[in-house]
Amino acid sequence: MTESLLFRNQFRQRLNEKINLIFDFLLPRLCLSCKQILSTKEIILCDKCFSELETPEPNFIKDEYDKKFSAIKLIDDFKAAFLFQKDNPIQHLIHSLKYDKKFLSGIYLGQLI
Secondary structure, X not given: OHHHHHHHHHHHHHHHHHHHHHHHHHXXXXXXXXXXXXXXXXXXXXXXXXXXXXXXXXXXXXXHHHHHOOOOOOOOOOOOOOOOOOOOHXXXXXXXXXXXXXXXXXXXXXXXX
């Protein structure tokens, strides 16, 4: 019985891969940042753009907190998964969610965090 279940899962996975290949051929998915065609393994951002996402150093986060929030006691602490920079894939990702209402970008960001 478990072999049958394993076979069905493998069959479904292969079928989904083939269907995705057909859809990608007809309606290619593009990287949100550089507009290159995504491979079947890539989601939202291509590997090149994903590698450009920078994580901030802990000292940088502490310095920013001290400059902007420690004096006014509005918040106790904050964290940043990525360093926001102009004309960077993270900006394109956030703007696609905020201004273009591409909610898959938000889901993708949530999975990254």
